[in-house]
Amino acid sequence: MNLEDDILIERFLRDELSEDEKSSFLKRIEGDSEFKSNYLLEKQLFESLDDESWSFAENIDVEELKEYEDLYKSPEVDKIKQAIQKASKEKRVSNSKVIALVSGFAAAVALILTLNVFLKADIDSQTLYADNIQIENLPSFVTRSETSDNKLVEAEKLFKAKDYEKALTIFTSEAKGKENSNLFIYKAITEIELGKFTEAEQTLDQLIKSDLIDAEKGYWYKGLLYLKSENKKYAKKVFSKIVKEKLFKFKEAEEILKNI
Structure with missing residues (x-):
């Protein structure tokens, strides 16, 4: 399916077409079996996922995922992970200390992700x-x-x-x-x-x-x-x-x- 048909089908499913466009769309479904098959598939996916799910899938960025993977493997984060592992093995270390270390790690990652979102949002x-x-x-x-x-x-x-x-x-x-x-x-x-x-x-x-x-x-x-x-x-x-x-x-x- 080409880009134009992909967008056309989604606009139909989101009720964004004019009456004339809807009429042409329905006529095409009747006379174009391949287009009809693509429409039915998109319709099934559209009805299975809500707007939030579509939004999440749409916003997945391969480069961002790579950045987060690199972050997770970075020396700084690796030191935090090692500290957590070491703390969890020491009998005398309280659970609260382990939780604090984990929380610190999570907070650091959350801060970076938040900054990433704000920096990207600068250009609308x-x-x-x-x-x-x-x-x-x-x-x-x-x-x-x-x-x-x-x-x-x-x-x-x-x-x-x-x-x-x-x-x-x-x-x-x-x-x-x-x-x-x-x-x-x-x-x-x-x-x-x-x-x-x-x-x-x-x-x-x-x-x-x-x-x-x-x-x-x-x-x-x-x-x-x-x-x-x-x-x-x-x-x-x-x-x-x-x-x-x-x-x-x-x-x-x-x-x-x-x-x-």
């Missing part, structure tokens, strides 16, 4: 979005030739002036019947800035499914969309795909994954 989704969207670096519709599309140039000016409603009106009109990767990106970002997350997702899906040479850029902006909408689970899936397949901005995606 909105900051990551703002740091990576880099609107100022988007390609311009203004060209040196006389063939510039005046409507798109005007929309770009409105966009940069943060007059997103007027810019979106032009981008939407110009996007009809056209396949232009920059137009898709501008339109999607405009929708994101206006909080129209479902529309932005649909726009980026159009780019991803197109035959345009920059189609893979859709995944990068889709990941940023999920950060902006505070959907870290979907963001992790998209950025993981970018890193795994070395798509557009995979190095930046690696850095984002370290902070979510």
Whole structure:
């Protein structure tokens, strides 16, 4: 199952689809046996695990587990473990001393884990979005030739002036019947800035499914969309795909994954 289907099924299970999207989803289940099998499997898992269980599974980080394993094997912790073992073998040592040693060890580990959580929480989704969207670096519709599309140039000016409603009106009109990767990106970002997350997702899906040479850029902006909408689970899936397949901005995606 591909990433888009995975996210689509989960959105259906969480009742996040529009009525039109639900209708298309149900029609696809009827006509696509493989998709139906994947849906039934995800449905069974979804109904078996509550939100807390899903959250725990989602937040498991291999690198974090490795860090904790290294911590457990570190010389400092090893000394504490040896002291506990030695204390437990000495007949005259009270149980309270052993408990104190164990508690000290647990407290030290707890402190490190707590610090780790707070340090990671310093960079939130909105900051990551703002740091990576880099609107100022988007390609311009203004060209040196006389063939510039005046409507798109005007929309770009409105966009940069943060007059997103007027810019979106032009981008939407110009996007009809056209396949232009920059137009898709501008339109999607405009929708994101206006909080129209479902529309932005649909726009980026159009780019991803197109035959345009920059189609893979859709995944990068889709990941940023999920950060902006505070959907870290979907963001992790998209950025993981970018890193795994070395798509557009995979190095930046690696850095984002370290902070979510």
